[in-house]
Amino acid sequence: xxxxxxxxxxxxxxxxxDSLGLEAGSITDSLGxxxxxxxxxxxHMALIAEMEKVFDVTLxxxxxxxxxxxxxxxxxxxxxxxxxxxxxx
Amino acid sequence: MIAPHYxxxxxxxxxxxxxxxxxxxxxxxxxxxxxxxxxxxxxxxKFVRALLRMIVGVxxxxxxxxxxxxxxxxxxxxxxxxxxxxxxxxxxxxxDRALIAVSGYARIGVDIExxxxxxxxxxxxxxxxxDAQNELLTSYHPxxxxxxxxxxWCRKEANAKVFGSGFMSxxxxxxxxxxxxxxxxxxxxxxxxxxxxxxxxHKVDMYxxxxxxxxxxxxxxxxxxxxxxxxxxxxx
Numbered sequence: 626x627x628x629x630x631x632x633x634x635x636x637x638x639x640x641x642x643d644s645l646g647l648e649a650g651s652i653t654d655s656l657g658x659x660x661x662x663x664x665x666x667x668x669h670m671a672l673i674a675e676m677e678k679v680f681d682v683t684l685x686x687x688x689x690x691x692x693x694x695x696x697x698x699x700x701x702x703x704x705x706x707x708x709x710x711x712x713x714x
Numbered sequence: 715m716i717a718p719h720y721x722x723x724x725x726x727x728x729x730x731x732x733x734x735x736x737x738x739x740x741x742x743x744x745x746x747x748x749x750x751x752x753x754x755x756x757x758x759x760k761f762v763r764a765l766l767r768m769i770v771g772v773x774x775x776x777x778x779x780x781x782x783x784x785x786x787x788x789x790x791x792x793x794x795x796x797x798x799x800x801x802x803x804x805x806x807x808x809x810d811r812a813l814i815a816v817s818g819y820a821r822i823g824v825d826i827e828x829x830x831x832x833x834x835x836x837x838x839x840x841x842x843x844x845d846a847q848n849e850l851l852t853s854y855h856p857x858x859x860x861x862x863x864x865x866x867w868c869r870k871e872a873n874a875k876v877f878g879s880g881f882m883s884x885x886x887x888x889x890x891x892x893x894x895x896x897x898x899x900x901x902x903x904x905x906x907x908x909x910x911x912x913x914x915x916h917k918v919d920m921y922x923x924x925x926x927x928x929x930x931x932x933x934x935x936x937x938x939x940x941x942x943x944x945x946x947x948x949x950x
Contacts, residue, residue, distance in 0.1 A: 644833050648741065661756055666884065667832060667867060674834035681753065690881045 626654050632710050636679050637698060644675040646666065654696035720819050721917030722909055723822065724899060725769055726939065727812040732761055735930045739764040742778035742856050742931060750785075762807045766814050768931070769923065773801060773816060780929065788878025790821075802877050804909075811905055820913035823875025825868040829861050829904055839863060864906045869896050869947070872910035896947040908947075915946055 631639070641652045645663040658664050664672070673689050676698070682705040684692075693700050699709045705712070732739060736757060742764040748755045767778035774781060774796050783803075784794040802817045804824045809869040815824040832838075839848055847866050851859050873894045874883045897915045897934040909918065920941050926933040 657754075660756060662756075662758075665808070666871060666881065667827065669836065669881075670838040670884075671832050671834040674841070678834075678837075686882065686885050689885060701794035 633680075633699075633702070633707050637676070637695070637702070637709075639671060640675040641677055641695070644672040652695060654699075655694060657694045659699070676702070680705065682707070721919060722815055722817045722820075722822055722897075722911065724824065724909060724918060724920045725765075725812075725814040725816075725936075726837070726899070726901070726920055726941070727762075727765060727814065728810055728925055729758065729761060729812055730810050731924055732765065732930070734756060734896070735925050735928065736761060738928060738930045739829075739949050741765045744779045744781075744783070747783070758807060761875065762805055762812050762814070763921070765812065766803060768816055768934070769816065770801065770803060773799075774935070786878065789880060790875065790878030799917060804872075806871075806875075806907070811901065811903050811907075813899070813907055813909075815909050820911045821876050822911045823872040823877075824899075824907070825870075825871035826901065826905055826907040826911045827864045827868055829864050829906060831860060835860070835863055840843055842867075842885060842887065856907065861906065865898070865908070868906050868908040869910065871904065872908045877909050886915075898945055898947060900941045900944045918944065920944070 638649055638652050641647050644647050645668050647663060658669060673684055673692070677684060680702060682702070684701065687706070688701045692701055703709065719912055723864070739761050743760060743945060744767070747763050764778065767781045767783070770793055771778045776795070782794040784792055786792050793803055794907045799818050802820065802822050803823050805814050808826055811826055813824045815822050840940045843851070843866055851862055852860055860923050866912045870884055874880060874895060876882070893912055895911050895913065895915045897909045897918050899909060899920065901907045909915070912937045920939050922937050922939050924935050924937070926935055
């Protein structure tokens, strides 16, 4: 059986699911830091650690601080060479 | 009753006590509350802000919505134009618990966290805690390690609130600012909490605030409570 590579979109969604314990369906571009109990300051750092593992990047401090929404997370990962253009619905 | 000229008053609030009075609570808010927020504001944040207004109003003899709360240059919430005395305030909430601290003499910060297992705690610890703190954490049994992780985190977050230094300072490994003093507030099992100040903490008085009936703006009870075991941290 052919194993398909997950899209960056799916990988990022998995990061939120795994590190914050969210339902996949609840993760939208507008979801923001501190707007849900799970995405608090500790959750934010757990999410950063997960993203760094999954995407094999090390985020700068400024990027960690400015990652305020899912949309912003995609923009930041884009700076590290992660493309979200191929995301499929 | 309360005059924190040289101490810190901490209000320990089970939010579930107040949830039935949500509509009455939000009537305590000012139009300026969250006006700078670009994102949706949770009901919990609104309730805690309303409770902050009610509590500060007790000190300043103002209606909750008349209390003038502003953010200073560093983003720290302050009581502006207090008619009685300068007041410093700080809030923290998680799940069912909120802490609101008030002081008339020092900059303060408070944090409360629920002790739960989280993914990547080891990686987070390595990133934000000092080498000595990480050594201590790894020497502990997992259950004690988890609680200690949150204890360290509380100190870090409370310290950031004292100086309004925000998340940037949370990412720096040096946890114990030499100018900061810490006081652990014993909470129900499953929670850890800490108040920090830029001055020595001489006295911390703890209170519970409870609604008495639907007219929560007028009818509530503030009771002094003992949080046995609460103590100042040794400086290190």
